Amino acid sequence: MEKTHRACRNFAPVDTTCGICVLTGERFGADESACRKMTPLPRCASCANFSGEQSVCQASKTGFMAFADMSALNCPDYSAKK
Amino acid sequence: MPNETAKMTPRAEKLMDLYLSAKSSADIEFPYWYTRRYMELDNEIPVVRRALALKEAFSRLTPVIFPGELIAMQKTAYYRGSFPMPWLSESYFMAKEDELYKEALKSGASSADEYSKFGSGGGNVTQSSGKTVSIAGKFGMRQEEVPALLKLAKLWQGKSVQDVALRYEKLVPDYETKENIMRAIVCMFDSGYTLPQGREVINYYYPLQHGFDGIIKIAREMADKTAGRADGDGLTGMNRLYNYEAVIRAIEGVQNWILNYAGQARRLEKLSTDKKQKLEYRQLARRLENIAHKPPASFLEAVQLCWTIHIAALNEDAISGLSPGRLGQVLYPFYRHDIDSGALTPRQALEILECQRIKFTCIDCFASAGVVGGVLSGNTFNNLSLGGLAADGGPACNELEELLIEAGMTCKSTQPTLSLLYDDKLPEPFVLKAAECVKTGTGYPAFVNNRTAMSFLLDQYRGEGMTVREASAWAIGGCLETSPGSWLELEYKGRKWSIPGGSGQPTSVGVHFISLPKILELVLNNGFDARARLQVFKPHGCKLGTYEELWRAFRNNMSKAVEVLALCNNIEHDVWRKNNTAVFNALLKPDCLAKGHLINELGYRYNATYNIESTGTVNLVNSLSALKKLVYDDKKYSLAEMKQALAENFGYLPAQEVNSYSLAEQKKKAGADKYAEIHSNCLRAPKYGNADEYADSVLKEWETWFTGECRGYESLYGFKMYACQISVSTHGAMGAATGATPDGRLAGTTFADGSMSAYPGTDKNGPFALFESAACWDHAQSQNSQMNIKLHPSAVAGKCGAKKLAELTRAYMRKGGFHVQYNIVDSQTLRDAQLHPENYRELLVRVAGFTQYWVEISKPIQDEIIARTEYKDA
Numbered sequence: 001m002e003k004t005h006r007a008c009r010n011f012a013p014v015d016t017t018c019g020i021c022v023l024t025g026e027r028f029g030a031d032e033s034a035c036r037k038m039t040p041l042p043r044c045a046s047c048a049n050f051s052g053e054q055s056v057c058q059a060s061k062t063g064f065m066a067f068a069d070m071s072a073l074n075c076p077d078y079s080a081k082k
Numbered sequence: 083m084p085n086e087t088a089k090m091t092p093r094a095e096k097l098m099d100l101y102l103s104a105k106s107s108a109d110i111e112f113p114y115w116y117t118r119r120y121m122e123l124d125n126e127i128p129v130v131r132r133a134l135a136l137k138e139a140f141s142r143l144t145p146v147i148f149p150g151e152l153i154a155m156q157k158t159a160y161y162r163g164s165f166p167m168p169w170l171s172e173s174y175f176m177a178k179e180d181e182l183y184k185e186a187l188k189s190g191a192s193s194a195d196e197y198s199k200f201g202s203g204g205g206n207v208t209q210s211s212g213k214t215v216s217i218a219g220k221f222g223m224r225q226e227e228v229p230a231l232l233k234l235a236k237l238w239q240g241k242s243v244q245d246v247a248l249r250y251e252k253l254v255p256d257y258e259t260k261e262n263i264m265r266a267i268v269c270m271f272d273s274g275y276t277l278p279q280g281r282e283v284i285n286y287y288y289p290l291q292h293g294f295d296g297i298i299k300i301a302r303e304m305a306d307k308t309a310g311r312a313d314g315d316g317l318t319g320m321n322r323l324y325n326y327e328a329v330i331r332a333i334e335g336v337q338n339w340i341l342n343y344a345g346q347a348r349r350l351e352k353l354s355t356d357k358k359q360k361l362e363y364r365q366l367a368r369r370l371e372n373i374a375h376k377p378p379a380s381f382l383e384a385v386q387l388c389w390t391i392h393i394a395a396l397n398e399d400a401i402s403g404l405s406p407g408r409l410g411q412v413l414y415p416f417y418r419h420d421i422d423s424g425a426l427t428p429r430q431a432l433e434i435l436e437c438q439r440i441k442f443t444c445i446d447c448f449a450s451a452g453v454v455g456g457v458l459s460g461n462t463f464n465n466l467s468l469g470g471l472a473a474d475g476g477p478a479c480n481e482l483e484e485l486l487i488e489a490g491m492t493c494k495s496t497q498p499t500l501s502l503l504y505d506d507k508l509p510e511p512f513v514l515k516a517a518e519c520v521k522t523g524t525g526y527p528a529f530v531n532n533r534t535a536m537s538f539l540l541d542q543y544r545g546e547g548m549t550v551r552e553a554s555a556w557a558i559g560g561c562l563e564t565s566p567g568s569w570l571e572l573e574y575k576g577r578k579w580s581i582p583g584g585s586g587q588p589t590s591v592g593v594h595f596i597s598l599p600k601i602l603e604l605v606l607n608n609g610f611d612a613r614a615r616l617q618v619f620k621p622h623g624c625k626l627g628t629y630e631e632l633w634r635a636f637r638n639n640m641s642k643a644v645e646v647l648a649l650c651n652n653i654e655h656d657v658w659r660k661n662n663t664a665v666f667n668a669l670l671k672p673d674c675l676a677k678g679h680l681i682n683e684l685g686y687r688y689n690a691t692y693n694i695e696s697t698g699t700v701n702l703v704n705s706l707s708a709l710k711k712l713v714y715d716d717k718k719y720s721l722a723e724m725k726q727a728l729a730e731n732f733g734y735l736p737a738q739e740v741n742s743y744s745l746a747e748q749k750k751k752a753g754a755d756k757y758a759e760i761h762s763n764c765l766r767a768p769k770y771g772n773a774d775e776y777a778d779s780v781l782k783e784w785e786t787w788f789t790g791e792c793r794g795y796e797s798l799y800g801f802k803m804y805a806c807q808i809s810v811s812t813h814g815a816m817g818a819a820t821g822a823t824p825d826g827r828l829a830g831t832t833f834a835d836g837s838m839s840a841y842p843g844t845d846k847n848g849p850f851a852l853f854e855s856a857a858c859w860d861h862a863q864s865q866n867s868q869m870n871i872k873l874h875p876s877a878v879a880g881k882c883g884a885k886k887l888a889e890l891t892r893a894y895m896r897k898g899g900f901h902v903q904y905n906i907v908d909s910q911t912l913r914d915a916q917l918h919p920e921n922y923r924e925l926l927v928r929v930a931g932f933t934q935y936w937v938e939i940s941k942p943i944q945d946e947i948i949a950r951t952e953y954k955d956a
Contacts, residue, residue, distance in 0.1 A: 010353070012146045014103065016105065067229070075142060
């Protein structure tokens with residue numbers, strides 16, 4: 001799994017390249033390595049319903065497209081891969 | 083008023099720094115969920131289908147709260163975020179090699195994109211780098227998302243408003259002329275799928291009075307009363323049930339969105355180790371939890387609710403110019419209560435208003451390069467109006483409005499820009515406060531004429547029941563669009579207040595920006611455009627032997643353009659209202675909740691809002707004046723000689739060859755002095771802006787005809803249209819596509835801005851002569867007119883400076899001028915800023931109806947601002 005700041009739930013993204021850690025208030029590059037306190041942001045990539053090969057959400061009624069990088073924080077069908 | 087307010091508050095300063103470092107960023111979270119739900123709902127009633135898709139998208143957005151924020155929530159997870167809406171138009175952000183993009187070019191829909199430029203600094207992402215892909219020349223998107231965006235866009239292929247409308251537009255007789263007009267950039271862009279809403283005033287009243295739960299209760303009760311009943315309206319009576327259902331679903335989505343933010347605030351409260359920050363997160367969570375359901379219980383809650391409503395409406399549709407209207411008057415009951423009860427101090431209120439400014443400045447609108455760069459210059463025109471008259475006919479300004487001006491001085495930012503609705507009844511200290519703000523170089527407030535606007539509104543909306551009292555509730559929507567409003571009674575903590583709010587449809591939709599100098603160029607060339615190599619209009623075959631013949635041929639071509647554009651844009655908007663109507667923005671406006679009809683079924687109180695926009699008025703007037711003088715009256719040159727000189731660009735190299743469309747950078751061909759004399763005489767011909775009867779009579783004749791002509795076209799809602807005379811930034815892109823003009827302007831260079839600003843360097847008799855010229859026609863016949871003036875700081879320096887500025891403004895208003903705004907800046911500063919943009923990230927300039935960061939506007943527009951006549955004595 002990606003261990004960058006942008007993959008952390010405590011990262012507030014200012015734009016596509018940088019953001020702020022809400023725990024420390026420090027600014028970081030989005031793609032810099034995260035610290036040990038990283039809390040993964042739920043994403044399609046880490047969801048059991050995501051079929052990476054077909055790029056679809058299997059929980060969707062219509063087999064709708066999905067993509068790995070998508071935030072799934074408020075997705076009702078999110079189920080973390082075990 | 084607080085005395086210690088010369089500087090921005092520390093909290094706002096931190097957030098402003100964050101804004102200044104942020105790049106415009108787009109993501110596809112909202113479009114993903116919207117599309118996914120929409121595609122699941124085949125055969126659902128269209129308005130309900132749309133509302134359910136909106137609910138899904140709002141409910142799923144990832145909430146992000148930035149440390150130190152008093153006012154939370156933004157359009158996307160990014161601080162300065164936006165997103166594409168492929169259900170409106172999917173083609174422009176596709177890869178250029180894609181077939182969709184090629185089709186867009188063919189129909190002329192993307193022609194203006196090619197001539198539209200962005201400033202290369204500030205928050206614009208003009209080039210891809212690292213993991214960021216530049217889209218539409220302005221927005222950065224993570225490269226991981228781009229393939230998914232293209233997949234989503236393809237799902238809308240053939241279904242977007244643009245694509246569906248195009249199928250039907252092609253059935254309009256003479257559609258080919260419309261395509262040619264777009265390809266030749268006679269018209270800047272289509273209306274119905276680019277920015278179908280906006281240039282209007284939002285209305286915050288219902289959530290402020292009833293809360294979202296209260297609105298749902300009203301909608302449920304009304305649905306019960308109307309379910310299955312036509313009530314005499316066999317066409318749309320039954321729709322009321324579906325409309326109320328849609329209203330409820332859209333609100334539920336917005337409530338979920340707010341509560342998700344409240345949940346994030348609760349989470350951050352738990353995580354935070356800083357006591358003060360922990361408390362602020364807790365208080366923020368409480369405010370959000372309350373406004374998700376109930377009316378606000380404090381000034382800060384009211385500010386938060388208004389902000390949330392604002393961005394919810396912006397997320398519903400591609401919108402520029404959604405103005406908060408007379409927000410200081412809307413929020414005053416909450417402010418007054420909290421001040422009187424000791425719950426709030428003016429200093430605290432100022433901090434809140436500064437934070438509000440930063441939030442508004444963060445608003446971006448995702449649209450094509452032609453729209454965002456060529457028209458908007460990256461601005462989104464959330465214009466806040468001040469002053470005007472109250473419901474009882476007295477001056478409407480208040481202490482909170484003074485604080486709003488103060489916040490505009492301490493927290494200089496592009497939005498909300500400010501407009502003062504000038505009326506002689508306004509107290510002098512209030513007008514002087516506004517003048518003091520202008521003196522700081524912000525470019526705001528603009529001054530607009532309250533009485534002229536009221537006259538226009540009474541004339542335009544009389545058929546829909548507009549009264550003098552109701553006319554006084556107006557405000558500016560967008561950069562300078564006179565927009566109708568209404569007075570609504572707000573009860574707060576036992577007191578009743580009449581507050582103004584928007585009650586009309588978008589007021590700047592219809593025919594978007596016709597280039598008047600381009601029309602003249604086509605008249606002179608028998609309908610043929612040399613740049614695009616197109617026969618745009620059928621050859622008129624007239625020899626143009628007299629000025630009257632020329633003037634008649636011009637009117638004919640103009641009428642032909644307006645007619646076919648109006649018909650095609652009516653179809654675009656009709657497709658929009660059928661498939662993509664506003665639900666959330668609509669439920670806010672009187673009288674949708676009462677009638678059960680949304681915008682698409684004339685639910686708004688005022689619907690006669692469609693317009694015909696022009697650009698390049700002064701270049702047209704000066705050109706007609708030069709032709710009249712040099713060719714027809716004095717017979718100094720034949721028309722053929724004049725046309726030859728124009729075709730040869732008066733001996734200058736083509737702008738394309740110089741690789742610049744800027745006024746300042748044109749170069750003469752070596753040894754090409756053949757046209758020097760005619761060019762000199764064209765430049766010396768009578769010019770607008772000098773109180774010269776010869777040129778002013780041409781302006782008057784044009785305005786009398788144009789404002790009357792516009793009334794002859796009908797919008798899709800069955801109302802007469804009107805003239806709108808602002809340039810925004812189109813004078814850059816449209817100038818770039820137009821050849822040399824008989825007034826001496828060189829090919830490809832920027833037109834004069836606005837509609838009443840003099841062409842740079844041609845107003846030689848001072849500002850009062852300029853006013854004399856501008857006021858030679860009745861401005862109340864048009865939705866607006868626009869005049870920008872550049873003053874050297876020395877002209878208004880010292881204690882008397884504000885007084886001089888107020889007197890100058892008053893002189894124009896009393897002559898009947900509609901609008902004037904000032905750039906108080908030294909041209910030397912601007913030249914240095916062009917050379918060293920890195921030193922001027924925060925420099926603000928007034929463009930045409932809006933204030934923008936210097937580094938975010940294109941070079942042709944920068945050059946035009948530098949070239950504007952600089953008055954050293956007001």
